[in-house]
Amino acid sequence: MSEDPRGSFEGKHEFTVIGQPLPKIDAWAKVIGETKYADDLFLPRMAYGRLLRSPHGHARVGRVDTTRARALPGVYAVITGADLPRVRFGILPVSQDEEALCTEKVRMVGDAVAAVAAVDEETAERACRLIDVEYEPLPALMSIEESLAHPEVRIHEYGDGPNVHKNVSLQFGDIEAAFARADLVREDVFFFEGNTHLPMEQHAAVAAAGPDGKLTLWSSTQTPHYVHRLLAKILETPAAHIRVVATPVGGGFGGKLDPFAHEIAACRLSQLTGRPVKIACTREEVFYIHRGRHPVLMWIKTGFTRNGDITGCHLRTWLDGGAYGSYGVASTFYTGVINPVTYKMPVYKFEGARIFTNKPPCGPKRGHGTPQPRFALECQLDKAAEQLGLDPAEMRKRILAEPFTKTANHLTVTTIGLGECIDRVVEASGWRTKWRGFRSEGAPTEPPPEPGCAGGARARTRRGIGIACSAYLTGAGTAVYWNSMPHSGVILRADRSGGVAVLCGATDIGQGSDSILAYLPAEILGIDPKDVHVHPADTSLTPVDLGSYSSRVTLMCGMAAIQASQRLREVIAQAVARKLEVEPGALAFRERKVGVAADWERAVPFAQAVELAEAMHGVLAFAGSYAPPKRAGKYKGGGVGPSPCYSYSACVVELSVDEETGEIELHDVWIGHDLGRALNPLLAEGQIEGSVYMGIGEALMEGQIFRKGVHKNPSLLEYKSPTTLETPEIHTFLVETDDPEGPFGAKEAGQGPLLPVIPAIANAVYHAVGVRCDEVPITPEMILKGLELRRQGRPARVGPARIPLFTFKAPVVVESAFGQPADAIAVRPFQP
């Protein structure tokens, strides 16, 4: 494998940087408060902007009169949709359905209709209240059922049917025959409530237009490249005259992946006023900007043999998409396509539909579309294991997918460390003892005590333990717009000081991409990460990286950085080899020196080696590029799901349930994660712990819910999220599989570990009190309802009772590729 990025590093296991628990390179600025987030920018003459947002869930927009607002002292400019080109936009080419400032219709409370720039925020706010907007209210459709029941009220004029944004159906193999082969066929219905990212930093943007017609936007965005492209389209300004800088992002989780009204309005207001304009969103606005987790209703039918083998699986998902497309077409596919990656699933059918409603648009949140079906599948596996009399941990371990094979839906899977993940969490949690032990205390079989009966000898709280597993992609195999260019690029420049500058479009949202960009060149060039200066996310300066989404950054910008570093290393090696009169291949790079290991005393200091190379070759600047292998399945829809490699996670949760109050207390979470290789174990653990935490919030607390068209809890107090008191001890186990696709073998760690947490909690709740919660978040009310059902001798299941009346498309029928050998590994574009 000559193209192996590790090339000459093969067999070298004594890394000096890789695998070390180093502080992040930006940690020092962060702990002294020096990091400049978007709202920390204050430019001379800067004006402050505000958006006027719709109070209606659905309405025609009539006259917008800005006369009174313009007359207010301190107001520099007021704009409406009429002041912007009439261009609709959207992050996906197939869903161009947004306007920055709505001109014809508003489709949700929070849609922007006008914007103001003023001397300060207070004046801007006051001016917004002086804008008179005539609305003609239309019926607001607030659920999937309402939207399907009212085809005459169309939220958009495009899509796969009235109020149907997307309708997909894919079938791989003969699903009826698969069910006929099964000893047990289960059908279950689940509901996963929507929730939001809740980054601690509210979105903010500063725009500065110059008299030369050039424009700079600093923004808390995870995708400066896509914002750059779309701004050119929306503002009808040449892309070459627009510069987008992603400031350090104070938490993203997928919430800062679209182009937003405040960014566009800031740009236009700056063009009109000739001043820099800042728009910082309030916390309430961030709840309406949303683009978070889709509420998804799911029906899942799976056939099992008596040993627990899956014969086939048929999944239907209905996504409540909200008012706009956003990433929704991808989200719809993601509710289906990743499921077959985890277990042997020889036959698979998936039908999904995304429905428009008059709510804030949903989009990608950590795990993008996959936590919902993962919850359904893993809870159903738990039920099947019980029916079959199997230990749910052992059953899962028996049915793991085979490494280096294809799934039913034609995805190539490389390394799989899930078996070891299961072993580690089963061992550490004491699963075997507890899974049988808690049960023998009688929890789920005997009736619970009457509510309110005095303490007595009976235990009020019951312990339970649950397990679940998952898989996630390490980077989407295709960009959001079709092209053959690199997904990530790096330019590496060595200077005579011995320092190395890295230029890369990647956006650090806290995950540590800047640090990865320092570690990899440092390892390859034998220098200290401190010698590397990272310049990220500036469209005028840095090669494109598509953005911080789909867990793609470490792998893709990592591979690009490795390629650039190797090119620089080669040139330095030639120059040093000539001086030392040795072969370039004999040289080692370490301890800031370049030399022959056996004759290390003559080794040349790195700075001097750079000078020798610069004298020989001229300026030392080298590019690296990466694009993922082209592995899209050869069927319509095959472009969503392929990834260079997949990470795997296994999670065990131990908790108590109070039978009197229904309260759940988490005690411990054990999580094993196959991340290929931990480039920095400290950062990897941090990603995993953060994922577990976020999963806990989704399982037990967080819900983006609405009443009469309005968000019910748009504040940090009312939208409950876990604090230090609700977050239990998290025990993390890093499992390394050294994947041939990843930089030094690394796979993702930032999203996958969220996935198993939610079903593991639901399964542990059942284990504790015998109540099946087929809906999240699991609330005390749901527990009490389930216990009451049990008391009445009825099935103790709490969850959705019916599915919508809906006709899916005739499926695209393709043969299952299950078990076929994987496509060639590591055949990469952009190799010299």
Next chain:
Amino acid sequence: MKARLSLTVNGEAHDVLVPVHKTLLEVLREDLGLTGTKHGCELGECGTCTVLVDGAPVLSCLALPVDLAGATITTVEGMAEGGRLHPLQQAFAELGAAQCGYCTPGILLTAQALLADRPSPTRQEIREALAGNLCRCTGYTKILDAVELAALRIGVPR
């Protein structure tokens, strides 16, 4: 209505002329250029904007500078002394307790007040002290670890 105020921030005296309803958060960020203090809600719900007033954690988004004449205010910019990081800052950087870093200043200052009060807190005491500071990145694990490490180092100076 504007008021002329004298504020002592990080040991330095500042005279500012600000509207009386302007919050401490706004005055620190906009009038004094101390943007290390962040905001997450401006409603007193998330702890992000925490600063110390006479050593006690205060939500700067709810505090009015007109009430703070004569008080000693500490922001994250005032934690390091003479270029030497506070042990909490050192531990947060070393252990990866700051991911996106946005909640970090508020948490550092809340923890500083805790350690001044209880030099060797238990993990549960740290949890309780930080229960009003939301963090969405870390799952709090590395934050608790870092506060423990800092407490240890303060107790046994190196």
